[in-house]
Amino acid sequence: MSRVRPVPAAEQFALAVDLGTSGVKVGLVSLTGAIAWHDHVRLSTRMDGDAATQDATEWWEIVRECARRGLSSGAVPPTRVVAVSVTGQWASTVPVDGVGAPTGPCVLWMDTRGAPYSRKVIGGPVAGYAPRPALTWIRRTGGAPSTSGADPIGHIRFLQAAESGPSAMPPARWFLEPVDYLSMCFTGLPAASHASMIGAWLTDNRHLDVLAYDRVLVARSGVDPHRLPPLHRTGSVIGPVRPEVAADLGLPAGVRVVTGTPDLHSAACGAGAVLDYEAHLAVSTSAWIGAPVPFKKTDAIRQVASVPGLGRHGYLIADNHETGGQCLDWLCGVVPGLTDPAGRPDFRAATDLAASAPPGASRVLFTPWLRGERSPVDDRHARAGFHNLSLTTGRADLARAVLEGVAFNNRWLHDAVERFAKRRLDPVRMVGGGALSDLWCQIHADVMDRTIERVEVPLLANLRGAAIFAGLALGSVSAAEVRRLVGVDRVFRPDPVHRTTYDHLYGEFPKLYSAQRRMFSRLNRHRAVGRA
Numbered sequence: 001m002s003r004v005r006p007v008p009a010a011e012q013f014a015l016a017v018d019l020g021t022s023g024v025k026v027g028l029v030s031l032t033g034a035i036a037w038h039d040h041v042r043l044s045t046r047m048d049g050d051a052a053t054q055d056a057t058e059w060w061e062i063v064r065e066c067a068r069r070g071l072s073s074g075a076v077p078p079t080r081v082v083a084v085s086v087t088g089q090w091a092s093t094v095p096v097d098g099v100g101a102p103t104g105p106c107v108l109w110m111d112t113r114g115a116p117y118s119r120k121v122i123g124g125p126v127a128g129y130a131p132r133p134a135l136t137w138i139r140r141t142g143g144a145p146s147t148s149g150a151d152p153i154g155h156i157r158f159l160q161a162a163e164s165g166p167s168a169m170p171p172a173r174w175f176l177e178p179v180d181y182l183s184m185c186f187t188g189l190p191a192a193s194h195a196s197m198i199g200a201w202l203t204d205n206r207h208l209d210v211l212a213y214d215r216v217l218v219a220r221s222g223v224d225p226h227r228l229p230p231l232h233r234t235g236s237v238i239g240p241v242r243p244e245v246a247a248d249l250g251l252p253a254g255v256r257v258v259t260g261t262p263d264l265h266s267a268a269c270g271a272g273a274v275l276d277y278e279a280h281l282a283v284s285t286s287a288w289i290g291a292p293v294p295f296k297k298t299d300a301i302r303q304v305a306s307v308p309g310l311g312r313h314g315y316l317i318a319d320n321h322e323t324g325g326q327c328l329d330w331l332c333g334v335v336p337g338l339t340d341p342a343g344r345p346d347f348r349a350a351t352d353l354a355a356s357a358p359p360g361a362s363r364v365l366f367t368p369w370l371r372g373e374r375s376p377v378d379d380r381h382a383r384a385g386f387h388n389l390s391l392t393t394g395r396a397d398l399a400r401a402v403l404e405g406v407a408f409n410n411r412w413l414h415d416a417v418e419r420f421a422k423r424r425l426d427p428v429r430m431v432g433g434g435a436l437s438d439l440w441c442q443i444h445a446d447v448m449d450r451t452i453e454r455v456e457v458p459l460l461a462n463l464r465g466a467a468i469f470a471g472l473a474l475g476s477v478s479a480a481e482v483r484r485l486v487g488v489d490r491v492f493r494p495d496p497v498h499r500t501t502y503d504h505l506y507g508e509f510p511k512l513y514s515a516q517r518r519m520f521s522r523l524n525r526h527r528a529v530g531r532a
Helices: 057-071 115-122 131-141 151-162 179-189 216-222 243-249 263-269 326-334 347-355 395-421 436-448 456-474 477-485 496-524
Strands: 013-019 023-028 035-042 046-048 050-052 081-089 094-096 125-126 174-176 238-242 254-260 279-283 287-290 304-308 317-318 366-367 386-387 428-431 451-456 489-493
Touching: 013 057, 013 179, 013 456, 023 057, 023 326, 023 456, 035 057, 035 179, 035 456, 035 489, 050 057, 050 151, 057 125, 057 179, 081 179, 081 263, 081 456, 094 179, 115 125, 115 131, 115 151, 115 216, 115 254, 115 428, 125 131, 131 216, 151 174, 151 216, 179 238, 179 254, 254 456, 263 279, 263 287, 263 317, 263 456, 279 395, 279 436, 287 317, 287 326, 287 395, 304 395, 317 395, 326 395, 347 395, 366 395, 366 496, 386 496, 395 496, 436 451, 436 496, 451 456, 456 477
Parallel strands: 013 081, 081 254, 279 428, 428 451
Antiparallel strands: 013 023, 023 035, 046 050, 094 174, 238 254, 279 287, 304 317, 366 386, 451 489
């Protein structure tokens, strides 16, 4: 836990929560984005075949403990806390009873047990989809349920069946996204928004002012509509913190809880990129490139779509490179000497090792598809690999190839996003744990040929973004102010000396996927995505 920097005496604050798959961050952050205090607690995931779950009750206990510590730390007078804002992982499902207590574990975004039900909903002969239902979904929502079952429709159908199956799981009153579950813990009210329900693909996103689920899509999904949480306008107030919760945490009465947001949305706020065509790149466990746009559109080939944005109008480009920073985590686990005495990944050692190799990693290429891929190709069978190894390849080459491979994939994705936006997106603001490395930021600038602006404290960008989102919701901050509120730590400009090397290697990168696509299918089509 730590304080980041002092803030003006008159500043108002949010209790910000960032629920990631690997950990929970809680902070006291001003509505203008100054982080006064924060804490981070790691989470564990239970993996069992096709199942991937977490204990949602544990999340709430961690949030409570961290909030108590923060509010009693003296970093901020509790009387200056006016809002609660929750962000984090999405396309996961928490079954809860009528008062918001979990009736079972959270089914995570990587859980594929609902695949048989999802295939019945939308499966077919064209790339695994039935064309007519898929087009109906895309036309209305911008996307469609995954036939892998790794999204809320697959989750909910699996949970509904489990309630009457041999395990006799207790019936749920509500099926909630993780951010909406934690918001209900604060308010006691079930509530969602177009933004928080993106992964469910059950709202007509052509009409963001219509606060109702689409009847046609709900009927086709087989999801019980009476167990979907009521919709609120994105960026509105759900209600106050319950008196008993406020007393327990040390919050004053009347603190307001704003609608929960996916990490995509808080990253845009935390990067200071909330106006149309202001781009950000997140390199955390996964990676993505986002930017607000004034239109709803879908590129089904490259898996890029514009989804409901930060308010009642406007959209946000959504895509996902499945394993971004997780590739560096994996590298530390398999290359000797890249863990600390406690066995944890030593990212500094890994990036120092990579820095000792030349740009281009002695022409070694790494394809970073450790858990399949979503964008710019949707292939859950794809797997990672090192290419062009020789007897002279060393540990440093491998380490640098991993950093460069993630950047090559992000260039591939950025090309698709610029094609989608129909304009050059430059500069790009970078957030997430991957942005802590000067080397990785510079590699991204060189590979992508774009100016990379690393924001201040990039690891806490989502906490900052959650608080700024609360400021926007409460009218304390305007969208036009956000970019100047978020400081830039350092600017990385493309080095022309490295352009020839990286352009040559990148020319081979997409071809590696095309050449191996059928092999991936042959080797992995009968294996669960979550398995090695």
